[in-house]
Amino acid sequence: xxxxxxxxxxxxxxxxxxxxxxxxxxxxxxxxxxxxxxxxxxxxxxxxxxxxxxxxxxxxxxxxxxxxxxxxxxxxxxxxxxxxxxxxxxxxxxxxxxxxxxxxxxxxxxxxxxxxxxxxxxxxxxxxxxxxxxxxxxxxxxxxxxx
Amino acid sequence: xxxxxxxxxxxxxxxxxxxxxxxxxxxxxxxxxxxxxxxxxxxxxxxxxxxxxxxxxxxxxxxxxxxxxxxxxxxxxxxxxxxxxxxxxxxxxxxxxxxxxxxxxxxxxxxxxxxxxxxxxxxxxxxxxxxxxxxxxxxxxxxxxxxxxxxxxxxxxxxxxx
Numbered sequence: 001x002x003x004x005x006x007x008x009x010x011x012x013x014x015x016x017x018x019x020x021x022x023x024x025x026x027x028x029x030x031x032x033x034x035x036x037x038x039x040x041x042x043x044x045x046x047x048x049x050x051x052x053x054x055x056x057x058x059x060x061x062x063x064x065x066x067x068x069x070x071x072x073x074x075x076x077x078x079x080x081x082x083x084x085x086x087x088x089x090x091x092x093x094x095x096x097x098x099x100x101x102x103x104x105x106x107x108x109x110x111x112x113x114x115x116x117x118x119x120x121x122x123x124x125x126x127x128x129x130x131x132x133x134x135x136x137x138x139x140x141x142x143x144x145x146x147x
Numbered sequence: 148x149x150x151x152x153x154x155x156x157x158x159x160x161x162x163x164x165x166x167x168x169x170x171x172x173x174x175x176x177x178x179x180x181x182x183x184x185x186x187x188x189x190x191x192x193x194x195x196x197x198x199x200x201x202x203x204x205x206x207x208x209x210x211x212x213x214x215x216x217x218x219x220x221x222x223x224x225x226x227x228x229x230x231x232x233x234x235x236x237x238x239x240x241x242x243x244x245x246x247x248x249x250x251x252x253x254x255x256x257x258x259x260x261x262x263x264x265x266x267x268x269x270x271x272x273x274x275x276x277x278x279x280x281x282x283x284x285x286x287x288x289x290x291x292x293x294x295x296x297x298x299x300x301x302x303x304x305x306x307x308x309x
Contacts, residue, residue, distance in 0.1 A: 003189060005195060023185065036176075036183040038216035040227035047250040049226075062244050063214055064184075071186045077211040079190050082254065083209040089246030143201065 006078040009109070009116030009142040018104040018120065021072045025060050027096040033064050060094040065133055069122050072102055073140050077118070080143045084117060088136035092126075099127045104138075116144040151309055152272050155236050159267050165292045166231065167262040168218045171293075172232050174257040176217060177207045177288050182207065206254035212290045213249055213301040218263045237282060237307045245283065247306030259292040267304070282307040 003111065034044040042049040043059060050058050064087040066088050074081055090146075094100055101124065117139045124133040176190075181191040189196040190206060197205040216230040223229045255261070269285040286299045 029183070029185075033183040036179040037211075037214045038219075038229060039214075039216065040223050040229060042226045061214075063210065063247060065247070066247060067180075067184055067210045067214065070190070071184050074190070074209065075186075075188055079188075079197070079293070082202075083251050085248075086209070086248055087246070087248035090244065 004075060004078045007076070007079050007142055009118065009144045010146070012106055012109060012118050014106050014108055014140065016106050018072060018106070021068065021102040022069055022099060023102070024099045025094050025096065027058060030058060030060055030096055033061060033067075037061070052134055053099045054068050054094075055093070057095040058098065059096070062090040062093075065090060065094070065100075065124055066136070068100075068102055069104070069124075069136055069138060072104060072122075073120065073138055077140050077142055083138065084141050085139040086114070086136070087138075088122070088133055090133055092130055092132045094126070094132055100124050101127065109132075110139075115141050117141055150272060151237075151280055152270060153236070156270055156282075159233065160270055161234060161267060162233075163263045163264060163266040164231070165262060166218050168260055169220060171258050171260045172207065172211075172215075172217070172255065174205065176207065176215065177211065177257055180211045180215070181208055202254055204256065205278070206256055209251055209299075210249060212255045212261060212299050213247075213288065215261075218261050231263065231288070233265075233267065233284070233286070235284065235307070237309075240282065240307035240309050241305040243308060245306045248302040250300040252299060255290075255292075255298050259298065261298070262291045264289045264291070280309055282309070 007080050013023040031045050066086055070083055104120050104122040107121045110117045120138045125131055178192050191208055194205050219230055221229055265288045268287050271283050273281050284305045286303055290298045
C-alpha cells in the first residue's frame with residue numbers, strides 16, 4: 001500500500017470534509033472484531049439466540065463504530081497523528097449483512113497545552129439512509145509546523 | 148411512580164474494581180484488531196515504518212485498549228461474555244448501551260501490560276416521554292500500563308429499562 005503522508009495542523013481548513021468510509025458489516029467482519037476484542041457474546045454470531053432475544057440478526061458491537069471512526073481519522077491524519085478524544089452514542093443497531101457509511105468533517109481547531117487539535121464531527125448511516133450515529137465528536141492531534 | 152433508585156442500588160456509586168491483564172498486549176493483538184477493522188495502516192504493524200514517525204514504533208489502534216477483554220480473566224458466562232460487568236441489583240430490566248467518551252493520553256504499545264480500573268460515577272433515574280422510567284449508570288474505566296502511566300479513560304453510560 002502507499003505509505004500515508006504526514007498532515008500538519010496548519011494544513012487543515014475548518015469545514016473540509018474527510019474522505020467517507022464505507023464498511024460492509026458482514027457476519028464475518030462482526031465475528032472477526034468480536035474475536036479481536038475477546039468478546040465471545042452470542043449476540044455477535046448466533047442467529048437463533050439473537051432471534052430468541054427479540055432481534056432480527058447478529059449485530060455489531062456499538063464500540064466498533066468508534067473504532068471505525070478512529071481508523072478513518074488516523075488514516076486521514078497520517079502517521080504522526082494521535083487521537084486525543086472520541087465520543088459517540090449509537091442511535092441504531094447495525095445487523096450482520098448491512099453496509100455502513102461514515103462521513104466526517106472538520107468542525108474546528110484548537111490549541112491545548114501547545115498541541116494542535118483538529119475537531120471533527122461524524123455521522124454514520126446505512127446504505128438505505130437509516131441513521132446509526134449522529135454527531136460523534138473527535139479531537140485529533142496533528143503535528144504543528146511552527147511548534 | 149415509585150423510584151427504582153433504591154438505597155441498595157445507590158450504594159454502588161463510587162465502587163471500584165481493578166483488573167490486570169495476565170500478559171502484555173502483544174503485537175499479535177494489535178495486528179488482529181487492525182485486521183478486524185480492515186485497517187492496513189502501517190503504523191499498527193510495520194516496525195520500520197512506524198520507527199520513522201513521532202511515535203517511534205508500532206502503536207495500537209486508538210480504541211483497542213478500551214475494547215479488549217484480554218485484560219479480564221473470568222471464564223465466559225452462559226452467553227459467552229468475559230468482560231467487566233457490574234452485578235447491579237436491577238432485576239427484570241433490559242440493558243441498553245448509552246454511549247462512550249474516550250480520552251487518550253498516550254499511545255499503547257505491544258509491551259504494555261494493561262490494568263483497567265472501573266468505577267461507578269453516578270446512578271440516576273429519568274422519566275421517559277411515555278411515563279416509564281430509565282435507570283442510568285455512568286461508569287469510568289481508567290487504563291494504565293505496567294509503569295502506572297495513564298493510557299486512556301473510557302466513560303460510558305449504560306441504561307437499564309425496567
